[in-house]
Amino acid sequence: MSVQAKRLxxxxxxxxxxxxxxxxxxxxxxxSVSEFIFPSPLRIAQQLAExxxxxxxxxxxxxWVTMAGFGIAIVVGVLLGFLIGSSxxxxxxxxxxxxxxxxxxxxxFVPILVVWFGIGVGPAVLTAFLISFFPITVNIAxxxxxxxPELEDVLRVLGARRWDxxxxxxxxxxxPYFFGxxxxxxxxxxxxxxxxxxxxxxxxxxxxxxxxxxxxxxxLAFAGLVxxxxxxxxxxxxxxxxxxxxxxxxxxxxxxx
Amino acid sequence: xAADAGAPAFVDFxxxxxxxxxxxxxxxxxxVEAIDLxxxxxxxxxxxxxSGCGKSTFMKLAxxxxxxxxxxxxxxxxxxxxxxxxxxxxxxxxxxLPWRTTVANVMLPLEIVEPYRSSFKQKKAEYEAKARxxxxxxxxxxxxxxxxxxxxxxxxxxASICRALIHEPKMLLLDEPFGALDAFTREExxxxxxxxxxxxxxxxxxxxxxxxxxxxLADTVYVMSKSPGRFVVKRHIDLPRPRDxxxxxxxxxTDIVHELRGHIGAMRKxxxxxxQ
Numbered sequence: 001m002s003v004q005a006k007r008l009x010x011x012x013x014x015x016x017x018x019x020x021x022x023x024x025x026x027x028x029x030x031x032s033v034s035e036f037i038f039p040s041p042l043r044i045a046q047q048l049a050e051x052x053x054x055x056x057x058x059x060x061x062x063x064w065v066t067m068a069g070f071g072i073a074i075v076v077g078v079l080l081g082f083l084i085g086s087s088x089x090x091x092x093x094x095x096x097x098x099x100x101x102x103x104x105x106x107x108x109f110v111p112i113l114v115v116w117f118g119i120g121v122g123p124a125v126l127t128a129f130l131i132s133f134f135p136i137t138v139n140i141a142x143x144x145x146x147x148x149p150e151l152e153d154v155l156r157v158l159g160a161r162r163w164d165x166x167x168x169x170x171x172x173x174x175x176p177y178f179f180g181x182x183x184x185x186x187x188x189x190x191x192x193x194x195x196x197x198x199x200x201x202x203x204x205x206x207x208x209x210x211x212x213x214x215x216x217x218x219x220l221a222f223a224g225l226v227x228x229x230x231x232x233x234x235x236x237x238x239x240x241x242x243x244x245x246x247x248x249x250x251x252x253x254x255x256x257x
Numbered sequence: 258x259a260a261d262a263g264a265p266a267f268v269d270f271x272x273x274x275x276x277x278x279x280x281x282x283x284x285x286x287x288x289v290e291a292i293d294l295x296x297x298x299x300x301x302x303x304x305x306x307x308s309g310c311g312k313s314t315f316m317k318l319a320x321x322x323x324x325x326x327x328x329x330x331x332x333x334x335x336x337x338x339x340x341x342x343x344x345x346x347x348x349x350x351x352x353x354l355p356w357r358t359t360v361a362n363v364m365l366p367l368e369i370v371e372p373y374r375s376s377f378k379q380k381k382a383e384y385e386a387k388a389r390x391x392x393x394x395x396x397x398x399x400x401x402x403x404x405x406x407x408x409x410x411x412x413x414x415x416a417s418i419c420r421a422l423i424h425e426p427k428m429l430l431l432d433e434p435f436g437a438l439d440a441f442t443r444e445e446x447x448x449x450x451x452x453x454x455x456x457x458x459x460x461x462x463x464x465x466x467x468x469x470x471x472x473x474l475a476d477t478v479y480v481m482s483k484s485p486g487r488f489v490v491k492r493h494i495d496l497p498r499p500r501d502x503x504x505x506x507x508x509x510x511t512d513i514v515h516e517l518r519g520h521i522g523a524m525r526k527x528x529x530x531x532x533q
Contacts (some may be wrong), residue, residue, distance in 0.1 A: 151352040157320045157340045158370040158424070168368065172356050249355045249404060 039219040044226060047219035055208070055220075059227045062193050062205040065121060066231075069128025070189040077133040077185070078178070081140025085174070086166050091141065098134065106131040107195045114200045124196040124204065131192035132185040139181035143174020176250035179243035183236050190232040265334070266295035267460055268319065268428070273328035275314060282326055288314040289486035292328070294479070296462075301454055303463040303471035303478045305517065307525065311486025312464040316430050319462055320344050333427060342370050344428045345421030349436045351413035353405035353420070360401040363388040363419045370424050391419045394456075395449045411442035415449060422453065428460040435470065444502055447473055455499060468514045468521075472496075473505055480520050490520045 021041045027033070028040035035043050048055065080098075084091045106127055113123035147170060155165055197206025205228045212220040244251060273292040276282035289311040296302055304312050317323040318330055321341040330337040345366070353362045367373040367384050377384065392401050395415045397408075405413055414434060421429055431450075435443040451474060454461055465471055471478045472494055480490035494513060496504060504510050 148350070148352050150348045150350060153317075153320075153322060154346050154348075154352070154421070155366075155369060156322060157342070157344055157346055158366050159340055159342050160369045164369055168365065169354065172354070175356075247356075249406070 036216055036218055039222050043219045044222045047217075048223040048226065051220055051223065055223060055227050058203060058205050058208045058224070059231060061203045062190070062197065062228060063231055065124045065197075065204065066128050066186075066189045066193040068121075069125040069193060070132055070186055072125070072129045073133035073136060073185060073189065074182070076129070077136025077181075078140055080133070081137040081174075082144065082166075082171075084137065085141035085144025085170070086162070091145070098137070102134045106192055110196050110200050113196070119200050119202065121201075123200045124193045124206075127196035128189040128192035132189040135181040135184045135188070136178065139177035140174050143177040144170040147173070176243070176247040179239065179247055182239045183243065186235045186239055187232045190228055190235075194228055266331075267298040267300070267333060268294065268296035268462075269329075269331040270294040270318070271329050271331070273318060273325045273330060275318060275323060276326045287326070287485050289318070291487055292318075294488065296460060296477075299458045299460060301461040301463070301474060301476045303465060303475035304481055305465055305468060305471045305478060305521070306481030306486070307483045307521065308466060310481045310483040312481060313432055314486065315481075316346070316432050316462070316464060319428070320346060320430060341428075342424075343426050344430055345424065345426035346430045346432070347414075347417045347421040347434050348431075349433045351405070351410075351417035353413055353416060355404060355406055358402050358404055359397065359408065359416050360385060360388050360392060362405060362416060363392060363423050366420060366424045373424060388419070388423055391423060392416065395419060395453065409442075411438050411446060414438060414446060418446075418450065418453075422457070422459075425457075426459060428462065429454075431461065431463045431465075433465055434463075435467070436465075443467075443470070448502065450474065451500065468517050469505060472510060472513050472517070473500060473502075478517060480517060480524075482524050489524065490517070492517060 025041050028038065033040070039047075080094070084094050109130060110123055110127060113126050117123055117126070144166065147165070151169065152165060155169070160168075193204065194206040194209070197204035198210050199206075201207050205224050208224045209221050212218075212224060270292045274287050274290045276285075276287050281287075292315065304315060306312055314323070318325060318337075319332070319341075321330075321337040321339050321344075324338070332341060333343060353359070354365070357365070364384055367388075368377055373380075373384065389401050392398065392415075395418065397412060397415055397419070400408060400412060405416065408416065414437075418429075418431075418434065421431075435446050438446065447470060450461075461474075463471065463474060475494055478490075478492045478494060479488045480492070481487065482489045492513070496510065496513075
C-alpha cells in the first residue's frame with residue numbers, strides 16, 4: 001500500500017465524523033430545526049463549553065464507577081472462564097445457565113440492586129460488572145478449550161499434568177481472545193453504568209441525561225451523550241493498543257498494512 | 258538378520274490388539290490387530306501403509322498414550338502402562354507455540370519432564386545452551402531467537418524435531434513429519450534426521466506414506482494393511498550406511514521401493530475386491 005493510501009486509512013474515521021457533522025449541521029440550518037427538538041452540532045458544542053465543569057464532574061463519576069465494575073468483571077470473568085475452559089464437567093454445568101443469565105436485560109436488575117444497596121455507587125458498579133463479565137468469561141473459556149490434540153499428546157507423553165498444559169499452553173493461547181474481549185466488555189460496562197445512573201443515582205452522566213432531558217435542555221443531554229461516547233471510545237482504543245502490545249504474535253498477519 | 262537374535266529387543270509388541278472403546282471392542286472392530294514387533298536398540302524402523310491404516314494408532318500404543326485391548330507392549334524392558342517419558346514425538350504440523358521464540362519452544366519439554374523440571378530454574382543457562390547447540394546442529398543457527406512464524410515450513414519442522422529430542426529420549430516417534438513439505442526441503446530434512454540419528458543412536462519409529470523416505474532412512478520397513486491395521490510385510494533395508502542422497506538413484510534402491518510398492522498395490526487390489 002502506498003504512503004498516501006495508508007495516511008488516508010488512518011484519517012478515514014475522522015473524515016467520516018467530520019462529514020456526518022457537516023451534513024447534520026447543514027440539515028439543521030437548512031430546515032431551521034428547533035434546538036429543543038434536535039440540537040445542531042454547533043449548539044451541542046456550545047453547551048459542552050458552557051457546562052464543561054458540570055459535565056466533567058459527572059463524566060469523572062461515570063468513568064471511575066465503570067472502571068470499578070469493569071475491574072470486578074475482569075477478576076470474576078477470568079476466574080470463571082478458567083474454571084469452565086479447563087473442565088468439561090464445569091463447562092457442561094455452567095454454560096447453559098450462564099447463557100440464560102446473559103439473555104436477561106441487565107437494566108432490569110437496577111431496581112433490585114437499589115433495594116439491596118440504595119441509590120448511588122453500588123447499583124452502578126454492579127450493573128457495569130453484570131453486563132461486562134460474560135464476554136470475558138466466554139473468550140477465556142474458548143481459548144482454553146481449543147487446544148491442538150497433537151500438541152497435547154507431545155506434552156502428555158512427557159508426563160505433563162493438566163495444570164502444566166493449562167498454564168504453559170492454554171493461558172497464553174487464550175490471551176488474544178482475552179484482550180479482544182476487554183475491548184467489547186469496556187464499552188458494555190459504560191452502557192451498564194449509564195443505564196443504572198439514569199434511575200438510581202444523583203451523579204454521573206446517566207443522571208445528567210435524565211435531568212437535562214426533563215428540563216428540556218436537549219443540547220446538554222446530547223453533550224452528555226458525546227461525553228460518554230468519547231470515554232468509551234477512548235478506553236476501547238487504549239485496550240486495543242494494549243492488545244497489540246501484549247499479543248503481537250497473534251496479529252502478525254495484519255502487520256503488513 | 259543376525260542382529261535380531263542377539264540382545265533382547267528394545268521395543269517388543271506381543272500380539273497387540275486395540276479397539277478405541279468398549280462398543281467397538283464388543284463389536285470386534287479393532288483399529289490395529291495382531292501386531293507383533295521386535296525392534297533392537299538404536300534401530301530405525303519405518304511403517305508405511307495407505308492412509309487410515311492405523312499407523313497413528315500404533316504411535317499412541319508405542320508412547321503409552323493408549324493401552325492395548327489385548328496383548329502387551331514392552332519398551333526398554335518394562336511393560337508400558339502410561340505415558341512414556343523416554344519418547345519424543347513430532348507430527349506433520351510443527352505445532353510450535355507462536356508466543357515463544359524458537360529456542361524457548363525447544364526448551365518447553367525441559368520445563369515439564371523430570372529430572373529437568375525440578376532443576377530448570379537453577380540450570381536454565383545450561384539448558385538454553387544445549388537447546389541452541391541442538392538447533393545449530395540441524396542448521397538453525399542464527400534463527401534461535403526468531404519466532405516460529407518468522408521461519409519457513411521446513412525450518413519449523415526442524416525446530417519441532419529438536420523439541421522432540423531436547424530431553425534426550427531413547428525413542429523418537431515421527432508421524433508423517435515431512436508430509437507437508439516440498440520435495441527438496443523434504444530431502445534436506447531426511448539428511449538432517451539421518452545425521453542426528455547417526456550421532457545420538459536413538460531408536461526411531463517413522464510413520465510415513467512415502468516409500469522412498471522409508472527406504473532411505475530406515476533399517477527395517479514394515480508395511481501395514483488397512484482396516485484392520487496389521488503388519489503384512491517386514492523388509493530389511495541392507496543398504497550400507499552412511500547413506501547419501503545419491504543412493505536414491507541407484508537400481509538397488511529403486512528395486513526395494515518397487516518391491517514395497519508391489520505389496521501395497523496388491524493390498525489395495527485385494528481390499529477393493531473385498532469391498533465389492
